[in-house]
Amino acid sequence: MSAASPFAIVALALVGAMAVALLEQVVAGARPSPAGVARAALGTLRQPLAVPQVKDAWLYHGAPVLLLLGGVLALATVPWTPGFRGLDFSTGAILYSACLAYVTPAVLMAGWGAGRPLQVVGGFRFVALMLAYEMPIVMAVTAVAAPAESLRPAAIVEIQHAVPMALVQPLAFALFVPAVMAVAFIPPFDLPQAPGELGGGAFSAYTGVHAGIVSLAQKVLVLGAAGMTAALFLGGWHGPLLPDALWMALKTAAVAAAMLAAGRRLPRAELPWLLGAAWKYAVPAAILAIVWAGFVSLAVYQ
Amino acid sequence: MSGLGTALVFWPTAAIMLVTGLYVFRTSSMARAGLLLLASLGVEGLIFLALASEFLGVLQLLMMSGEMVIMVFFMVMFMADPGGLMGMDMTHDKRRSAAAAVGVAVALALLALLTDWPAATLSGEAPDVRAIGFEVMGRSMFTFLFAGMTILFAIVGGIMLAAQGGRLGIAAPGDDGVAVPPPGRAGQHVPPPGGEEGHAMHGAEPAR
Numbered sequence: 001m002s003a004a005s006p007f008a009i010v011a012l013a014l015v016g017a018m019a020v021a022l023l024e025q026v027v028a029g030a031r032p033s034p035a036g037v038a039r040a041a042l043g044t045l046r047q048p049l050a051v052p053q054v055k056d057a058w059l060y061h062g063a064p065v066l067l068l069l070g071g072v073l074a075l076a077t078v079p080w081t082p083g084f085r086g087l088d089f090s091t092g093a094i095l096y097s098a099c100l101a102y103v104t105p106a107v108l109m110a111g112w113g114a115g116r117p118l119q120v121v122g123g124f125r126f127v128a129l130m131l132a133y134e135m136p137i138v139m140a141v142t143a144v145a146a147p148a149e150s151l152r153p154a155a156i157v158e159i160q161h162a163v164p165m166a167l168v169q170p171l172a173f174a175l176f177v178p179a180v181m182a183v184a185f186i187p188p189f190d191l192p193q194a195p196g197e198l199g200g201g202a203f204s205a206y207t208g209v210h211a212g213i214v215s216l217a218q219k220v221l222v223l224g225a226a227g228m229t230a231a232l233f234l235g236g237w238h239g240p241l242l243p244d245a246l247w248m249a250l251k252t253a254a255v256a257a258a259m260l261a262a263g264r265r266l267p268r269a270e271l272p273w274l275l276g277a278a279w280k281y282a283v284p285a286a287i288l289a290i291v292w293a294g295f296v297s298l299a300v301y302q
Numbered sequence: 303m304s305g306l307g308t309a310l311v312f313w314p315t316a317a318i319m320l321v322t323g324l325y326v327f328r329t330s331s332m333a334r335a336g337l338l339l340l341a342s343l344g345v346e347g348l349i350f351l352a353l354a355s356e357f358l359g360v361l362q363l364l365m366m367s368g369e370m371v372i373m374v375f376f377m378v379m380f381m382a383d384p385g386g387l388m389g390m391d392m393t394h395d396k397r398r399s400a401a402a403a404v405g406v407a408v409a410l411a412l413l414a415l416l417t418d419w420p421a422a423t424l425s426g427e428a429p430d431v432r433a434i435g436f437e438v439m440g441r442s443m444f445t446f447l448f449a450g451m452t453i454l455f456a457i458v459g460g461i462m463l464a465a466q467g468g469r470l471g472i473a474a475p476g477d478d479g480v481a482v483p484p485p486g487r488a489g490q491h492v493p494p495p496g497g498e499e500g501h502a503m504h505g506a507e508p509a510r
Contacts, residue, residue, distance in 0.1 A: 059337065
């Protein structure tokens with residue numbers, strides 16, 4: 001990690017958040033308008049801060065920061081081009097899951113710190129959901145790491161120079177995508193913050209800078225989810241003719257657009273259905289995906 | 303990481319770890335205690351990273367988040383005063399537990415100081431991942447499976463306790479906030495007067 005990369009990551013997070021906001025407008029059928037996004041952001045930032053009069057209010061103030069920190073660090077583990085990496089760990093794929101794991105305490109803190117019944121229940125409800133999402137993510141990451149014989153995301157991209165991993169391991173891909181969408185609160189998995197669920201849930205008390213940070217963190221999470229999906233399953237920077245960085249950007253944008261578009265077309269998942277589907281079907285299927293990963297690692301990649 | 307870099311990360315994180323760990327026991331709010339413990343143990347992951355034990359550090363960061371949040375969940379479920387707002391004293395048997403704590407701390411400190419630690423320097427592509435993999439799938443497999451099953455049983459038992467009206471049992475007529483039905487109505491449980499005698503009668507009662 002060079003001295004410049006923290007700045008590069010922060011710049012990427014800010015530019016990427018803007019891009020995700022514009023993509024949301026396009027997917028919604030509106031004309032993309034950067035000025036509109038900036039106006040909405042300024043409007044949010046001008047709101048007065050709501051401060052709950054409870055003992056644990058510091059959790060309420062800390063939660064958006066933790067959410068943003070988790071999102072930005074998750075973004076930093078994504079291998080964008082062969083040269084540019086923020087946190088280039090030999091266990092980077094696990095580090096990505098670890099950064100996403102801090103979304104859970106952030107939402108719990110937001111709910112508990114607000115000190116009001118709907119928010120507290122919303123926070124606790126998300127803990128149950130998040131545990132259900134976390135298992136398929138980690139297991140799908142294990143499945144793609146096996147053929148590469150490395151947990152380094154860049155090494156997992158390298159091994160896809162001929163065939164993208166989504167074609168070799170469609171089951172792991174099918175499990176990973178909804179799970180990362182859920183962690184990034186993309187509909188139909190936006191239970192922690194949907195207006196129809198517990199009156200907006202854990203984040204509904206936030207206004208002003210708090211709400212701005214939460215919204216920024218969610219867009220960074222979407223970018224990280226799309227980027228990691230492109231890197232781990234769609235061959236990352238590999239592609240003919242165009243430069244590496246452009247391929248990765250195009251794939252990330254396509255994945256993000258597909259995720260956001262799916263969210264607009266599918267009905268919101270119900271909580272009991274979601275928990276049942278995750279524990280009864282997704283976790284056993286993820287074990288099958290790991291078995292399949294072992295098979296292809298030995299039969300094809302050796 | 304260089305020696306200075308390691309020291310710059312190690313000492314402040316160790317201090318944060320100790321202070322947050324101490325405050326876990328200074329608060330009576332279950333959410334605060336659990337999240338402070340998460341801060342303490344999450345920061346420990348950074349210490350592992352500073353000491354070039356990358357896999358353990360990342361794993362510590364990943365596991366502690368989930369585990370401590372689940373712990374907050376269970377503590378809020380089981381404690382009578384989860385928010386710590388009623389000033390309930392949650393400690394018992396202070397003298398003996400303090401003696402045990404001091405004894406264990408001294409023993410661990412002696413162990414750390416007296417052990418002849420190896421001075422090997424790690425190099426190359428994360429040798430610890432490979433070594434841990436062989437350890438977990440080999441010699442230590444039984445230990446890990448046994449620990450996993452034990453934790454699973456504890457979770458199932460905890461949920462069964464929680465499902466049956468909590469640690470304090472299902473509220474019966476006559477408890478705080480539960481109305482006593484008028485006596486004499488058929489099929490209703492009437493709490494008998496008196497302590498021991500009343501408990502003895504429960505067995506003879508016909509099934510409702």
